[in-house]
Amino acid sequence: MNDKIxxxxxxxxxxxxxxxAKWYQVTLDLSRGQNHSCHHPERHTTPLVELQNSPSALxxxxxxxxxxxxxxxxxxPEECSYCWNIxxxxxxxxxxxxxxxxxxxxxxxKLEVTLSLPWNEDVxxxxxxxxxxxxxxxxxxxxxxxxxxxxxxxxxxFGPYPVKNSSEHRVSKSPALKKDNPYxxxxxxxxxxxxxQLKHFRITGGEPLLSKDTFKVLEFLETNPNPNLxxxxxxxxxxxxxxxxxxxxxxKVLEAKKSIKKFSFYVSLDSFGEQASYIRQGLNLxxxxxxxxxxxxxxxxxxxxxxxxxxILSIASFPLLIHWIKDQKNNGLNIVLDISYLKxxxxxxxxxxxxxxLIILSTCLSELKTRKEFSNYEVSKFNxxxxxxxxxxxxxxxxxxxxxxxxxxxxxxKRYNKNFLEIFPEYKTFYQVCKKSAxxxx
Ligand code: SF4
Numbered sequence: 001m002n003d004k005i006x007x008x009x010x011x012x013x014x015x016x017x018x019x020x021a022k023w024y025q026v027t028l029d030l031s032r033g034q035n036h037s038c039h040h041p042e043r044h045t046t047p048l049v050e051l052q053n054s055p056s057a058l059x060x061x062x063x064x065x066x067x068x069x070x071x072x073x074x075x076x077p078e079e080c081s082y083c084w085n086i087x088x089x090x091x092x093x094x095x096x097x098x099x100x101x102x103x104x105x106x107x108x109x110k111l112e113v114t115l116s117l118p119w120n121e122d123v124x125x126x127x128x129x130x131x132x133x134x135x136x137x138x139x140x141x142x143x144x145x146x147x148x149x150x151x152x153x154x155x156x157x158f159g160p161y162p163v164k165n166s167s168e169h170r171v172s173k174s175p176a177l178k179k180d181n182p183y184x185x186x187x188x189x190x191x192x193x194x195x196x197q198l199k200h201f202r203i204t205g206g207e208p209l210l211s212k213d214t215f216k217v218l219e220f221l222e223t224n225p226n227p228n229l230x231x232x233x234x235x236x237x238x239x240x241x242x243x244x245x246x247x248x249x250x251x252k253v254l255e256a257k258k259s260i261k262k263f264s265f266y267v268s269l270d271s272f273g274e275q276a277s278y279i280r281q282g283l284n285l286x287x288x289x290x291x292x293x294x295x296x297x298x299x300x301x302x303x304x305x306x307x308x309x310x311x312i313l314s315i316a317s318f319p320l321l322i323h324w325i326k327d328q329k330n331n332g333l334n335i336v337l338d339i340s341y342l343k344x345x346x347x348x349x350x351x352x353x354x355x356x357x358l359i360i361l362s363t364c365l366s367e368l369k370t371r372k373e374f375s376n377y378e379v380s381k382f383n384x385x386x387x388x389x390x391x392x393x394x395x396x397x398x399x400x401x402x403x404x405x406x407x408x409x410x411x412x413x414k415r416y417n418k419n420f421l422e423i424f425p426e427y428k429t430f431y432q433v434c435k436k437s438a439x440x441x442x
Pocket of ligand 1: 020038082097
């Protein structure tokens with residue numbers, strides 16, 4: 001029996017529905033004072049009254065403690081339905097994120113102690129993800145106002161898109177605290193008390209390199225080493241070289257002082273060339289390419305995880321993206337392709353593809369499978385996405401979603417003064433099919 005299976009059995013022998021991520025993994029949105037453990041349940045707000053008692057309430061809210069209590073009593077919390085849906089599917093019991101996360105190195109060695117803790121005990125997370133603010137220079141086509149200030153400005157100016165489904169997707173749900181943010185203040189009291197126990201720390205945004213707090217973290221770690229820490233930053237690399245150089249000079253210090261175990265850049269790119277900067281509106285491809293070179297020469301030990309959120313507009317230039325990644329790998333860049341499929345908004349999902357686009361997709365998969373530069377992990381993630389696209393072709397909502405795509409893309413073009421078919425000539429048939437759906441549906 002391998003170690004992972006042994007660990008899964010140990011978790012299965014714990015109370016029904018018990019999950020260590022509820023104690024040790026947290027995502028903090030400090031701009032709104034919200035958090036969740038793990039990232040699947042809805043975010044909830046830390047009440048200011050709890051925060052005044054202790055900055056640890058950023059993670060250990062009364063609400064979360066009640067979810068932990070349920071888990072210790074063998075009751076599955078409703079907010080974790082993402083996992084219960086998978087575990088209740090026959091044959092899938094050992095594949096849920098509950099089992100995957102709880103058996104990870106940042107969680108599993110806490111099993112015994114956690115089972116004997118009182119339910120209302122505060123704990124320090126070992127896997128922390130933080131968003132200091134949502135300031136962002138890009139306005140990606142699938143992004144939301146609460147994550148990007150550029151999208152927020154667009155939505156304030158133009159309002160919701162004229163679509164039937166997911167019309168609220170890009171709209172702000174809860175406004176950010178602009179000044180005198182007590183959650184940021186609490187974070188800087190809390191972080192020094194927990195950083196030595198952290199195994200993973202990821203800074204996200206917005207664009208985190210536009211936040212002074214990101215650099216404050218780096219300075220803190222330079223003088224307060226944690227050699228077990230894997231640090232990562234989500235970044236779009238679409239900024240001038242001075243910002244990238246500033247980050248790289250901090251990484252050099254961290255490396256020289258052996259202050260952390262590993263550093264990774266998590267970089268988003270969903271397709272290639274002009275089509276990529278249409279999807280990631282505002283993406284400066286020159287700056288992107290220059291910053292990749294800077295990383296390659298100044299921080300060769302850092303890993304770049306290229307996150308591709310595969311959507312309907314990723315398909316046509318995906319062959320070019322594969323070639324670019326292959327060339328970068330052959331030129332010594334430590335880069336990994338990590339693909340997931342876009343779920344929301346529905347009108348940008350890749351399973352809306354027409355047969356001509358599906359042919360490109362199949363060719364890409366065959367190509368990726370034959371390229372020695374790509375690992376099994378990289379191929380299998382794309383394979384999963386392609387399988388999902390083909391399996392969900394019969395989705396009854398596709399007609400409506402295509403109609404919404406037509407409405408959305410025309411409005412998007414107006415807002416950003418673009419011409420979809422000039423940038424995506426391969427989508428002519430697809431666009432016509434969507435137009436017909438719109439005439440029929442609207
Ligand atoms: S049970 Fe699932 S959804 Fe709930 S915290 Fe664990 S991994 Fe996340």
